Amino acid sequence: MEVEETRLPGIGTKHELTTGEGRRLAVVRKRAGGRELAVHDEDDPDACLVTLALSDEEADVLAELLGAPSIIERLQRLNEQVKGIVTEAVVIDAGSPFDGRTIAESMTRARTGSSIVAVLRGGEMVLGPGAEFRFAPGDTAVIVGSATGTAAAARLLSGA
Secondary structure, X not given: OOEEEEEEOOOEEEEEEEOOOOOEEEEEEEOXXXXXXXXXXXXXXXXXXXXXXXXXXXXHHHHHHOOOOHHHHHHHHHHHHOOOOEEEEEEOOOOOOXXXXXXXXXXXXXXXXXXXXXXXXXXXXXXXXOOOOEOOOOOEEEEEEOHHHHHHHHHHHHOO
């Protein structure tokens, strides 16, 4: 399935896709926060039948309902397909060196060559957390990289 990405100057980024039934959907991620979900008219692809404004929290819940938790399963299948890619899940315990600190402060990518691609918090998944994302006790960081890199990232984040 192809997703078209369009930058909207001063607004954000629009992602569009066409479903198997030929329906056109768009998601606009606003720079100021929040999302808009649009369903286009079948007869006029420039017209929207419905536009829904979603807060960041509502967008996260919708993503989870649509299958965001399956991303870990997909990453594990990718591990099987692409040699050398490993995923690791690391719990941030209270008292960890990064409890209350941001991803940027951890410098995980620079130190280990691995990337934090998601964080599980309270049953919800934050996909692609930004550098400003602040860890809290009980968070599970999902890390992708080489076996050596993910092991180093696990040691770094757990304080081992």
